[in-house]
Amino acid sequence: MKKFSAVPKAWLLFFPFLLIGWVLVGSASLWASGGGGGAYSFPEMAGWEQSGEIQTFSRTNLYDYIDGGADLYLKYDFQELKVAEYRNNQKASVTIEVYRHKTPVHAFGIYSQERLDNASYIEVGAQGYSEKGVLNFLTADCYVKMSSVDVGPEEQAVLLAFAKKLVDNWGGKGSLPLILSSFPRAGKKKNSEKFIAREFLGYSFFHSGFTTDYELAGRKFKLFLIEGTDPKDCRKMIQEYLKHTGNLQDKVEEGRYQLQDPYHGGMDFYWQGVYIWGALDLADETLRSQVLKLFAEGLAKKK
């Protein structure tokens, strides 16, 4: 083995740390910009003091904080978690967990996996909801989960005050993914939109997609939307899908596809440009055609 130089050049010594520093600064700025440009910090609240150090968890040790739950967060391109605890002189506590994801859509994805349809929704960040001792919300690329212990009857007001201050600190609340507005409104079940970050519909070649639940004319069904990176990407996905379902075609063109999926049953979907949209669990062909047409109109407005 080569003998190490006892006095290496200074720049050689510091270069790896400059590099690591650059990475860390880079991630810090991502954090800030994701939140709307303001520097990230936990807020100061009258009557409350931060208790202990702010804990930070990365992709490599998120498991230490949420055990097996980490697996799903990692699938949603989790980047970093910061946890702060506040206490007041009555020994009540508020814990704030800020999960930062790679993009606002990924943050929405994990938020959408965990939000409850029957929760009481509130105006905070892009969207939030509360239940006893809990307030969760989405803001830009962060999913924020707050909980309180022994705060008493004021707990919802206290949690909301913390939440609003956090959003103000960021300087921007963000929004739900704009593409969701292209889903037809009629029959849409409120707050049922989901973003699946990987292996959409149980197929690895479909990378990611959105789904929304519907109830229309007494029928429950789902609509879905896959956004490809470009038309080639969509063609490749459809080719793979056709191959998997035994419907291999030489030429795959934009248009409508109706086929039998071994796991999902009847599948009816369209491909145009970077979008693939379709219906699941909807046997009524007339209704299916109507909603898919409405969906196409919604997507056309996006262009």
Added chain:
Amino acid sequence: MVDKGMDRREFIKATAAGCGGFFFLSANEIKPEETTGKKPKEKKFIYRILGKTGIKLPVISMGVMNSSNPNLVRAALNSGMVLLDTATTYQRGTNEKMIGEVIRERPRNSYVLATKAHPPTDRSTGLYTKEATEEDFQKKIDASLKNLGLDYIDIYHHHGVSVRESALHEPVLKALEKAKKAGKIRFIGISTHKNEPEVIRAAVDSKFYDVILTTYNFKQQHQAQIREGIARAAAAGMGVIVMKAMGGVQLQERAEIPVEPVPALKWVLQDSNVHTIIAGFTTFDQMNLDLSVMEDPALTRSEKAHLQWAAFQTGLYCQGCGQCLQQCPEKLPIPDLMRAYMYVYGYRNLSHSQDLLLSLNLPPRMCGDCAECLVKCSIGFNVSRKIRDVIRLRDVPAEFIA
């Protein structure tokens, strides 16, 4: 508690059992399996009995945790899987609700449902906080019943236990006992993915639990102790379910090269004390691979070779065997230095790494006097290169790092 470091004898025992002898059990060392029933597509699956519960399960079950796709759950049940595993906390109860949608279409005796919850815990000690009351746990059981739309749950696990005291926490045990008496749950389980040997031991000694659910995989440092615990549990008549047979997504992502799922699952099933594995597949293709294991869990020669190779692809994680300590003429604390390296390059936690380096009372000149490094790391780390890289952090002013 599980020892963070292992002495050489323990390490050799663990690796010999895990990567040597365990892989190469001869046919007559493996207990005969029961192959019953022709499932769809004429498949013959391997079944095992879940201890004294008497429940007969195929060796692979579905861990539903990472899926929100009801058609995947339907496909798993249609293909012959029987046990579905979930938890109150998975997607804040929506995972249970999604399963509830699927199972309400099916006869109650056509599937086995396991779910779980963990009481409020002090993360630093693994002990429960004062909020871990009987009432709190009862509410969790009732919430699961409601989410799933069931009158009873087949197996309810006291979840995520990491210390003996928590395994025996009386308010939780009382809640479980009452729920069992009330017919809300059929069998009581305990799950652990940290400090598993201690928890399993406590569970066996308590004679309270019917089933254990534990992490167990070919990459674990302390797999020998877990295997011993599993053997004790099975001998005591407990059902044994394994999770994280591949180490979970987290370990997968940390690893430089991903683990092949089929050999990893088969490795676990070589242990006949394991009754079923909950596999967390999220695609139909992954499910079909797992179904192939249900038909034939025997490891092929190439699968054995893959596991032996993969067992040593440890990424940044020093196994702490301590062999290097005798080899280094400078008597450097190499496992600690490897940990410091992991903090920087794995966790990007420079200050933690620097604190560790400064606490080690290292000589000012490191590795400078050796023309050739005599350390041969048991898992193939280039020890001198890692030391050379990380030790520079010692001289960086702290204010540049914090």
